[in-house]
Amino acid sequence: MQLHPIPVFTDNYIWVLHDQRRALVVDPGEAGQVLQWLEHKGLELDTILITHHHADHTGGVAELRQATGARVIGPAREPMPEPLRRVSAHDRVEALGLVFEVLEVPGHTAGHIAYHCTDVDGAPLLFCGDTLFSGGCGRLFEGTPAQMLDSLTRLSALPDATRVCCTHEYTLSNLKFAQAVEPGNAALAEYTAHCQQQRALNFPTLPSSIGLEKKINPFLRTRETAVRRAAIAHAPHTPDDDVSLFATLREWKNDFR
Ligand SMILES: [Zn+2]
Ligand SMILES: [Zn+2]
Numbered sequence: 001m002q003l004h005p006i007p008v009f010t011d012n013y014i015w016v017l018h019d020q021r022r023a024l025v026v027d028p029g030e031a032g033q034v035l036q037w038l039e040h041k042g043l044e045l046d047t048i049l050i051t052h053h054h055a056d057h058t059g060g061v062a063e064l065r066q067a068t069g070a071r072v073i074g075p076a077r078e079p080m081p082e083p084l085r086r087v088s089a090h091d092r093v094e095a096l097g098l099v100f101e102v103l104e105v106p107g108h109t110a111g112h113i114a115y116h117c118t119d120v121d122g123a124p125l126l127f128c129g130d131t132l133f134s135g136g137c138g139r140l141f142e143g144t145p146a147q148m149l150d151s152l153t154r155l156s157a158l159p160d161a162t163r164v165c166c167t168h169e170y171t172l173s174n175l176k177f178a179q180a181v182e183p184g185n186a187a188l189a190e191y192t193a194h195c196q197q198q199r200a201l202n203f204p205t206l207p208s209s210i211g212l213e214k215k216i217n218p219f220l221r222t223r224e225t226a227v228r229r230a231a232i233a234h235a236p237h238t239p240d241d242d243v244s245l246f247a248t249l250r251e252w253k254n255d256f257r
Contacts, residue, residue: 027056052075
């Protein structure tokens with residue numbers, strides 16, 4: 001199996017997974033570059049997976065379906081380009097001989113889902129849309145801090161080796177914020193240097209992994225003393241509970257430049 005991110009728009013990736021013959025794509029915000037890439041590689045599009053309703057994740061679905069006949073799978077509770085198969089928690093999606101489990105991860109949007117496969121050539125794989133980013137998490141457009149924290153907590157319980165395929169290249173700006181939260185985190189400093197090199201060469205910083213994110217992503221580290229102290233130093237009236245600390249961290253990031 002091969003995994004490849006097609007960069008589109010300013011900072012989106014359309015992830016493609018293929019077996020040299022058939023392909024699946026995730027969150028195609030546009031169709032032209034996907035069709036071009038599939039043709040270049042001689043691949044047939046089998047399946048389109050969608051994580052949530054935002055246009056930069058769904059804008060290419062209708063054209064891709066029409067051009068390739070691919071089936072479309074998306075979240076049960078979001079406005080979606082019909083027709084499609086709608087899936088929710090614990091549903092299984094079979095594609096390219098793999099089985100993906102559907103996880104409901106509300107927060108960024110109310111019906112956001114993710115797709116997790118326990119074994120793609122020996123390692124788990126996660127397509128998480130705009131829920132978990134490397135070094136950060138999605139903005140709370142429709143969900144509550146409690147929902148997003150719960151979603152991220154369940155994602156962080158996946159095996160450390162899980163490759164994390166996020167939809168945006170936000171890593172460097174996320175890491176700038178992460179360093180403001182945890183200036184003493186050595187793993188974070190090392191990862192930042194690595195990502196700066198990658199971006200200087202115009203390479204993606206993704207996929208990340210769950211094991212790495214647990215070491216460097218402040219939104220998965222709200223139980224860490226250093227993260228709690230930083231959140232309370234930033235907003236001294238934050239109550240000392242997990243959801244309030246997470247909410248403070250998310251609001252702090254919204255205003256961070
Ligand atoms: Zn989104
Ligand atoms: Zn997006």
